[in-house]
Amino acid sequence: MAVKLEDRCRELIDERQYKVCEKEICEAMARCPHSPVPHNLMGILLEKEQDHILAMKHFRAAYSLDPTYIPARFNMEQYGEVFSTGKCAFKEEDCPVKEDDPFKIIYDEHHVGHIVRK
Secondary structure (H helix, E strand, O other): OOOOHHHHHHHHHHOOOHHHHHHHHHHHHHHOOOOHHHHHHHHHHHHHOOOHHHHHHHHHHHHHHOOOOHHHHHHHHHHHOOOOOOOOOOOHHHOOOOOOOOEEEEEOOOOOEEEEEO
16 A cells, blocks of 8 residues: 555654655655645645745645645644644644534545535
């Protein structure tokens, strides 16, 4: 089974293999230019490398590509705070779940999110 890009990047960032991670993210951006995932991951990587301004640009790019992509919004909120917790979301499972939300997001084969009632 292939490892998802989000899990691979989490592993590489934890091991501080930033150059390898950057290369894999850039390859993913070239393969899937309309996906928010690589931009979100690049934002996380850039935050770890202390490049906050460029990281926020990537989070905003991810959000612009798909406003329903929760990790990008979560990361913008986390790193946009004056006193950030440093907690980041590589994928949706990393984001806190709001139980009172009557909607959920379903992704189609083109990685486009659709909001549907639960």
